[in-house]
Amino acid sequence: MGVLPHVPGTRKGRARAYCFGFFICLAGFLFGYDTGIVGGVLTLKSYKNDFHYTDNTTVSAVMVSLQNAGAFIAALGVFPISERLGRKLTIQFAMILFCFGVILQVIPSHSLPCFYVGRVIAGLGLGSATAVAPAYNAEMAPKQIRGQLGSGMQSLFALGVMTSYWIDYGVSTGLPVSSRQWQIPVGLQLVPAVALGLGLLGCKESVRWLAKKERFDEAWASLTWIRADDGPEVKAEFNEIRVGLAAELRATEGLKTRELLEPANRYRLLLAFGIFLGQQCTGMTALAYFGPQFFKVLVGGGSQDLLITGLFGAEKFVMVTTYIFFFSEKWGRRPTLWISAILMACCFVTVNVVNKTTPAPKDHKATSAGIATVAMVFITNSIYQFSWGPLPWPYAAEIFPTRIREVGTSVGVSTQWLFNFVFSLTTPYMIKAWGSYTFTFYAILDLCMATLVFLFLKETKGRSIEEMETIFHSKSAFDVETARREGITKGLDGSVEEVEISPEWKRG
Missing domain, CATH: 1.20.1250.20 (MFS general substrate transporter like domains)
Known part of the structure; x- marks a missing residue:
């Protein structure tokens, strides 16, 4: 691997x-x-x-x-x-x-x-x-x-x-x-x-931001800096960026806020909002904030809940790092998200069932059932670190065209902060009122998110940012492979205004 x-x-x-x-x-x-x-x-x-x-x-x-x-x-x-x-x-x-x-x-x-x-x-x-x-x-x-x-x-x-x-x-x-x-x-x-x-x-500054500002020499310098090369592949990539930007400019004809009303862009804004909302609905952010309270419900009080919380934090880092370096570019975004949401829901329901059908811990001593439920929560954490934890960050940034990427990522990340606040505020009250049924509440949310991902999320793994226009059926979609080939044969001559978008390139 x-x-x-x-x-x-x-x-x-x-x-x-x-x-x-x-x-x-x-x-x-x-x-x-x-x-x-x-x-x-x-x-x-x-x-x-x-x-x-x-x-x-x-x-x-x-x-x-x-x-x-x-x-x-x-x-x-x-x-x-x-x-x-x-x-x-x-x-x-x-x-x-x-x-x-x-x-x-x-x-x-x-x-x-x-x-x-x-x-x-x-x-x-x-x-x-x-x-x-x-x-x-x-x-x-x-x-x-x-x-x-x-x-x-x-x-x-x-x-x-x-x-x-x-x-x-x-x-x-x-x-x-x-x-x-x-x-x-x-x-x-x-x-x-x-x-x-x-x-x-x-x-260096962002290649695509520089190109959008028509600072093409700086954009080329930025791309060759980050790739440490100026060969044919990099020239093809640069031409793809230029043609993509030209297609955006021609399709939108200088519109600004009204671009957000284009169906393809509305869809992407909803996806950015939804994927970060889903990240919070998994219940794992609440566990990060209130681990000791959750673990106290499962194993009783004492210092053991703090020790478990510390181990829980260490597991988060090990699991997400393992995912990033060995699996992130091998698994598709869409199946990873909906399958993991179902698995997390199953784990949370199991935790609640075991907790409600076995004796509660006494005198700050963990029972075998309590240990089993903690193990199940750790498994759920591993699943999250292989899916909903890392994936919303790149997904919300990669699906937008250059002209509205600032708006799109702002909507996504602000959603993360908003619902981080909402769930961190309400979860202590849920734990107090519902006890381990809080896990079932988050299991229901997980199943809802799995359904929505399966129905609406677009797959983006291995696709360039310019190809997103085709994936989302935007009116500025174009044939990326043709643009890349011409980038190799024509080199870097011409500005973005001079890039011709042939009729046979256009899609949508």
Whole structure:
């Protein structure tokens, strides 16, 4: 099973594509680290001493919801900025904003409102970065490994969660009760944020964004940089991009917001919304936030639920990384999603049935049935990391034409942030009211998502971004193979306005 499939360009270009793709996914690491760090910080006595509060529930809810709200607003509204400034500069500005928010949280203000303001500002930066990074990645990645590189958002997210667990554990056991105990884990968010912002100085702007802005020399330089080659395959790819953009421009005749009303584009916007909604409906995000509460239902209280949560985080990273490097470009997007949703539903129903038909744990001692249900939850987590965890990120970025990719990815990622907030807010109440029946609730949602994917999702594995116009029956569809052949024979002469779209190329 080859880890590195053939891609256009040289071996150096293939390595550069992987390095660039996973580097951009540091935005996912920041998302995961922030998700995991908050819960641990709130348990520290030093944090409570510095901020002088007694209502743990309210502080927890406000702290999580404010950042999610800021991220949702930014993810939904960042596309005009990305369209104007480019992907690279937008992410750099987002990291400056994020760092400013983190600094407001770390300074010894002893003021919860100041900390909350820092959370909102950091959320604006984080939401912007997570919305733009998938589009940037998709527009630079070779189609043969676009799924791998896009799925890196989930891999780095899982790594961020796991890292945060261990840092929280380290400061709680290795440092005395002082401000440093909570400032260190919060302040460490600056490290990946600064690395991403400064690291982009050595990277090129998106090929397709540059071509859309008619900066064709820079676009060619960007493509040859990321492929580390300027041979026939790369020339063919560049011509495909140019012809695709020309077809978009001719088909839409300069329209802007009205382009979203074209049937093919409406369909894609609904898919971007739906696939990220489905990611949250699987129940695995709720498990990431509230693992100890879920595991307490299954095995009883005590420290064992925290230990299980730690192992759960480690499993997330191992499984999603295994999927990305060995299976992401071998399995189709559509069957992977609907089959996995059915399997997760079966696992969740099994957990509920076993939990309700066996004696409850007593005296904080896990029963054999409790251990079995935990094992089933771990299996469900593995299935999720092989499907709904990583796949929405590349899928929502790759299905849109260049002209509306900012809007499309913003809609998808803002959906993720919105329903992340909704399920993180409501799940504790579901656990309290329903107990293990919460698993059955998520099983029903999984079956709904499996049905919708089977009926409506389009397969995109191994197809170029320009080929999406044909897949979705857009009026700007064209014969990609003909364009690629002409790119090899004609070279790079001519601008996008001079590209002829012959009648025999057109489809739809």
